[in-house]
Amino acid sequence: xxxxxxxxxxxxxxxxxxxxxxxxxxxxxxxxxxxxxxxxxxxxxxxxxxxxxxxxxxxxxxxxxxxxxxxxxxxxxxxxxxxxxxxxxxxxxxxxxxxxxxxxxxxxxxxx
Numbered sequence: 001x002x003x004x005x006x007x008x009x010x011x012x013x014x015x016x017x018x019x020x021x022x023x024x025x026x027x028x029x030x031x032x033x034x035x036x037x038x039x040x041x042x043x044x045x046x047x048x049x050x051x052x053x054x055x056x057x058x059x060x061x062x063x064x065x066x067x068x069x070x071x072x073x074x075x076x077x078x079x080x081x082x083x084x085x086x087x088x089x090x091x092x093x094x095x096x097x098x099x100x101x102x103x104x105x106x107x108x109x110x111x112x
Contacts, residue, residue, distance in 0.1 A: 040066055044066060047060075049077070049081070050077055052078075072097070
């Protein structure tokens with residue numbers, strides 16, 4: 001999935017450390033069973049890579065069905081590990097979203 005640097009893949013000692021972590025990640029993905037407990041009353045923002053073959057825009061778009069609140073989908077250039085190539089852009093967008101949500105919460109509390 002392009003997430004592990006070639007130098008790490010070629011280093012046996014590092015791979016001995018990393019392989020159990022990677023295997024556990026895959027096990028979680030393979031064994032997780034979603035339980036529908038209704039929609040959340042919070043905003044959801046989904047991020048993805050435009051060239052990700054495993055988690056497509058359609059997969060991410062499905063998150064909108066899990067909220068009664070605002071949903072936003074933001075796609076970045078890159079694959080599954082788009083954050084590595086878009087650190088600055090991703091960080092700026094995430095910061096703006098969080099500040100916006102905090103302001104919304106503060107404004108809501110002032111009304112109440």
